[in-house]
Amino acid sequence: MRLSKLQKGLWALAAVALMAVGAAVVFIDRSSPSVEQAEFRPTFALPDADGRLRSQADFPGKHLLVFFGFTNCPDICPTTLAEVAQVMDDLGELSDDVQPLFISIDPERDRELGLDEYTEAFHPSILGLAGDAAQTRAAADSFRIYYEREDSADAPDGYAMSHSPALYLISPEGDWLGQFTYGTPASEILAELKARL
Amino acid sequence: MKRIFATLALIAAAGPALACETVTTGSLEVSRAWSRASIGTARPGVVYLTIRNSGTADDALISITTPAADMPMLHQTVMTDGIASMPHAMEVPVPAGGQVALEPGGYHAMLMDLTQVLKEGETFPVTLTFRDAGEVTIPVTVQNIGASAPTCTSPDE
Numbered sequence: 001m002r003l004s005k006l007q008k009g010l011w012a013l014a015a016v017a018l019m020a021v022g023a024a025v026v027f028i029d030r031s032s033p034s035v036e037q038a039e040f041r042p043t044f045a046l047p048d049a050d051g052r053l054r055s056q057a058d059f060p061g062k063h064l065l066v067f068f069g070f071t072n073c074p075d076i077c078p079t080t081l082a083e084v085a086q087v088m089d090d091l092g093e094l095s096d097d098v099q100p101l102f103i104s105i106d107p108e109r110d111r112e113l114g115l116d117e118y119t120e121a122f123h124p125s126i127l128g129l130a131g132d133a134a135q136t137r138a139a140a141d142s143f144r145i146y147y148e149r150e151d152s153a154d155a156p157d158g159y160a161m162s163h164s165p166a167l168y169l170i171s172p173e174g175d176w177l178g179q180f181t182y183g184t185p186a187s188e189i190l191a192e193l194k195a196r197l
Numbered sequence: 198m199k200r201i202f203a204t205l206a207l208i209a210a211a212g213p214a215l216a217c218e219t220v221t222t223g224s225l226e227v228s229r230a231w232s233r234a235s236i237g238t239a240r241p242g243v244v245y246l247t248i249r250n251s252g253t254a255d256d257a258l259i260s261i262t263t264p265a266a267d268m269p270m271l272h273q274t275v276m277t278d279g280i281a282s283m284p285h286a287m288e289v290p291v292p293a294g295g296q297v298a299l300e301p302g303g304y305h306a307m308l309m310d311l312t313q314v315l316k317e318g319e320t321f322p323v324t325l326t327f328r329d330a331g332e333v334t335i336p337v338t339v340q341n342i343g344a345s346a347p348t349c350t351s352p353d354e
Contacts, residue, residue, distance in 0.1 A: 078342065081343070155283075
């Protein structure tokens with residue numbers, strides 16, 4: 001099929017329009033990364049520190065409390081993991097029904113630094129997961145969260161990670177139940193969990 | 198210096214680690230200095246504290262040094278559209294008649310290249326440099342890695 005000049009022009013225009021829509025979608029994604037209220041089922045398949053691939057199916061009957069972070073993060077990540085630890089302690093026996101997950105968004109460096117020793121320092125129940133770049137991006141996309149490496153001379157190894165720092169609650173069936181934004185007091189998280197367990 | 202001794206005496210009187218040590222330079226008072234225990238020295242540490250300015254002129258914290266880290270730096274956790282990033286803070290403003298807290302989720306001193314493991318219960322000195330008030334050194338108490346606030350209390354709490 002031979003295209004006339006006009007047809008070629010129209011196709012080019014269409015391509016440009018498509019790219020613009022694509023750019024707009026990416027832009028919207030980045031500017032409003034908070035999780036939507038609509039129910040959806042995030043998925044993940046990521047290795048733990050021993051290299052065992054973990055997914056939702058490994059935690060039957062448990063609610064998941066999921067945080068995406070990196071172990072070189074001195075402020076927000078320890079603060080949030082400390083809250084998770086507090087919640088797990090306060091849940092008492094009910095804590096058997098909750099699995100906290102720390103998903104590394106800086107997996108290569110975190111594996112080198114030691115994932116287990118980090119999560120265990122906060123609470124033995126917290127399981128650290130660190131995949132490869134593709135697995136990590138897939139998990140983050142499925143949770144509809146944002147993360148990005150930011151090169152900076154003022155950070156260890158010359159880079160830091162910017163990321164969505166909320167805690168996500170997933171039902172035993174895999175449904176996304178809600179998010180706790182950074183700074184939500186442990187008592188509120190505890191109350192929400194107790195109401196569901 | 199007298200102030201430090203008075204504070205130390207207070208601590209001694211009040212029992213172990215109940216009162217926060219407070220140091221002053223000019224019209225600035227620094228207190229509630231704490232950190233979190235580190236795992237080894239590979240990951241950066243953190244320092245939080247509170248600065249009160251009883252004077253009539255604005256000041257600013259412009260740098261920190263400590264023997265505990267080769268590359269300490271002021272940072273600020275910033276939330277933009279739900280995304281946390283942690284840019285370098287050129288300075289931390291200390292407004293006249295007000296106070297500023299370096300606390301989780303906001304301003305903090307990030308200790309890169311730790312020279313020692315930060316062990317719970319120990320203290321290490323941090324020297325703060327203010328634009329106008331000059332330098333002052335405060336002992337920082339290392340708390341549990343899961344701590345989210347200082348365990349000590351200010352004299353007026």
